[in-house]
Amino acid sequence: MIFRETKLLGVLEVDIEPTRDNRGFFARTWCQKEFSEQGLSGNLVQCSTSFNAIRGTLRGLHYQAPPFAESKLVRCTAGEIYDVAIDLREDSTTFLEWYGTVLSARNRRSLYIPEGCAHGFLTLADESEVLYQMSEFYHPKAACGVRWDDPAFRIDWPEKVVVISQRDRELPDFE
Numbered sequence: 001m002i003f004r005e006t007k008l009l010g011v012l013e014v015d016i017e018p019t020r021d022n023r024g025f026f027a028r029t030w031c032q033k034e035f036s037e038q039g040l041s042g043n044l045v046q047c048s049t050s051f052n053a054i055r056g057t058l059r060g061l062h063y064q065a066p067p068f069a070e071s072k073l074v075r076c077t078a079g080e081i082y083d084v085a086i087d088l089r090e091d092s093t094t095f096l097e098w099y100g101t102v103l104s105a106r107n108r109r110s111l112y113i114p115e116g117c118a119h120g121f122l123t124l125a126d127e128s129e130v131l132y133q134m135s136e137f138y139h140p141k142a143a144c145g146v147r148w149d150d151p152a153f154r155i156d157w158p159e160k161v162v163v164i165s166q167r168d169r170e171l172p173d174f175e
Contacts, residue, residue: 060120
């Protein structure tokens with residue numbers, strides 16, 4: 001795997017290294033040893049998928065509060081998304097900054113998002129599916145979020161938001 005730093009401390013793009021032959025290719029998408037060698041959480045305890053029927057669907061921006069903070073490895077397995085991480089770690093040099101990148105079934109890229117960062121995405125294609133691997137179990141009482149259009153972050157979403165849940169629409173501004 002190829003690990004590429006982003007402008008956010010601890011947020012990494014992860015590309016596969018396919019081995020090709022006449023059948024197609026084979027590639028590793030997760031290796032606890034390789035992630036640990038990068039100083040990343042190698043503990044994955046839960047995996048979820050999100051299917052989004054309509055282009056312009058926004059999910060997020062979500063995180064879990066301590067002591068249930070989680071790191072995530074996010075990959076788009078069908079379609080295409082604009083994936084965003086926001087650094088909410090007060091002691092971080094990139095506090096309140098955001099990073100966005102396109103994840104797609106075509107580019108097969110993943111985004112590693114460490115504990116203390118919020119995460120969300122906007123679908124750029126109909127029938128987009130997203131796979132999440134997380135380092136912590138889901139704890140409903142620890143589930144938090146910030147609003148996708150909060151002026152504190154000024155996220156430059158590449159397209160118009162067409163579908164968003166009421167819960168996500170009503171998330172609070174960052175304070």
